[in-house]
Amino acid sequence: MVEPIRHELLDGLRGGCIRHGFFGRTGGVSKGVYGSLNCGLGSRDDTELVRENRARALMALGVPGVPLLTPYQVHSPRALVVRAPWGEGKPPDADALATDVPHLAIGVLAADCVPALLADEEASVIGAAHAGWKGAIGGVLEAAVEAMTSLGAKPSRIVAVLGPSIAAASYEVGSEFPAPFLARNPDWADLFRPAPRADHLLFDLPGYCLRRLRALGLRAAEASGHDTFAAHDRFFSYRRTCHAGETDYGRNLSTIVLSPLGAPNTPAR
Numbered sequence: 451m452v453e454p455i456r457h458e459l460l461d462g463l464r465g466g467c468i469r470h471g472f473f474g475r476t477g478g479v480s481k482g483v484y485g486s487l488n489c490g491l492g493s494r495d496d497t498e499l500v501r502e503n504r505a506r507a508l509m510a511l512g513v514p515g516v517p518l519l520t521p522y523q524v525h526s527p528r529a530l531v532v533r534a535p536w537g538e539g540k541p542p543d544a545d546a547l548a549t550d551v552p553h554l555a556i557g558v559l560a561a562d563c564v565p566a567l568l569a570d571e572e573a574s575v576i577g578a579a580h581a582g583w584k585g586a587i588g589g590v591l592e593a594a595v596e597a598m599t600s601l602g603a604k605p606s607r608i609v610a611v612l613g614p615s616i617a618a619a620s621y622e623v624g625s626e627f628p629a630p631f632l633a634r635n636p637d638w639a640d641l642f643r644p645a646p647r648a649d650h651l652l653f654d655l656p657g658y659c660l661r662r663l664r665a666l667g668l669r670a671a672e673a674s675g676h677d678t679f680a681a682h683d684r685f686f687s688y689r690r691t692c693h694a695g696e697t698d699y700g701r702n703l704s705t706i707v708l709s710p711l712g713a714p715n716t717p718a719r
Contacts, residue, residue, distance in 0.1 A: 452477030452487060452510040457611040459670055460706070463571040469511045470567050470706040472613035472674060474684045477510075478503040483696050488686065490559050490701030492522065504703065508555060513707050518555040520703070521547060525584040529577075529593035531600060532556060546579035546594035550601045550708070557705030561688040562616040562678050564659045565704035568594060570603035576706045577608075581659050587630060591662050608668045613704045614676035614685050618643070618654035621679070621689075625649045631658070678702065 454471025478487030479502050484495040487503045504518050517535040521544035529546035532554065536542065547556040550573070558565050558580035568577035579585075579594040595605055622645045631638050638661070641654045656673045663671040678685040686700035 452506045454510055455613065455674055457672065457674060459609045459611050459672055460567060460569055463569055464574065467709045468569050468571065468576060468706065469513060469709055471507065471511050472565065473507050473703040474614065475686050475700055476684065477506060480700065483691065483698055484700045488700030489703035493701060494698050507703050507705065511707065513553065513555060513709060516553045516555050516707060518557060518705060519547060520557045520559055521545065523559065523580050525582050527585060527588040527590045527593045529590065529597040531597050545585050545590045546577065546597060548575065548577040548594060548597035548601060550575045552708040555705050555707040557703055559701035559703055560615060561686040561699050561701050564615040564656055565613040566591060566594065566610055566659065567613065567704055567706045568598060568608055568610040569706065570598060570607045572607050573602040574708055575601045575603040576708055578704060578706055583655060586659050586662060591659060592666060595666055605667045606669060610663050610668055610671040612656050612659055612673040614674055614678050614702060615656055616679045616689060617656065617677035618652050620677055621653045621655055622647065622650050623653045625651060627651065627653065
């Protein structure tokens with residue numbers, strides 16, 4: 451059974467008509483390293499199986515058959531406003547999307563990077579962003595909020611939730627890694643702590659993303675607290691795949707969609 455993770459910040463917005471879900475690896479049809487709810491069309495999984503997995507995710511949100519748009523993610527700060535489905539073939543390069551169009555699901559894929567879902571209830575504007583460390587330091591979260599404001603949203607009304615991603619306890623980096631972060635803000639030093647391995651550190655990527663979002667003056671920003679690397683049975687993880695010597699990996703889907711008033715959000719929990 452496909453059971454999305456939902457968060458109280460996004461639950462109930464517009465009477466439940468802003469639907470959202472952070473999906474893991476359970477409830478799909480893919481096999482092997484992609485088992486089972488792999489939603490990444492960019493993976494080497496069977497395309498028809500991936501499409502079925504994506505359809506199951508939409509069904510779990512109570513919006514079967516709506517277009518589901520996920521960009522071709524390139525770890526950039528690029529955000530796009532989308533108001534209609536794009537055609538067949540490779541989707542546009544971007545790492546964040548925003549829309550004010552009902553029945554158009556927007557989402558991002560992740561397998562350790564931070565997925566963010568955002569909404570301005572009053573303006574009926576939603577956003578989704580994919581933030582690996584490169585995108586986060588480059589400003590992808592700010593770009594997502596800017597794209598939303600171009601549609602009438604205001605930062606002071608936006609709520610944002612970070613979905614499952616690699617947690618600080620699992621994210622080991624080299625001793626050279628903090629330099630570009632600390633060059634921007636020395637106060638970010640507390641996002642790094644010593645790792646068990648010599649000359650390595652543990653980095654709190656979700657914590658970093660929360661600081662970037664909260665600096666924008668949002669109404670609220672929180673994280674789900676799930677660790678994709680540690681929870682093998684629940685989530686896909688790129689880093690875990692690398693440690694195992696596997697050649698590819700599944701992608702976790704995070705998606706959000708506007709529904710007309712009178713169509714409340716009633717997916718399975």
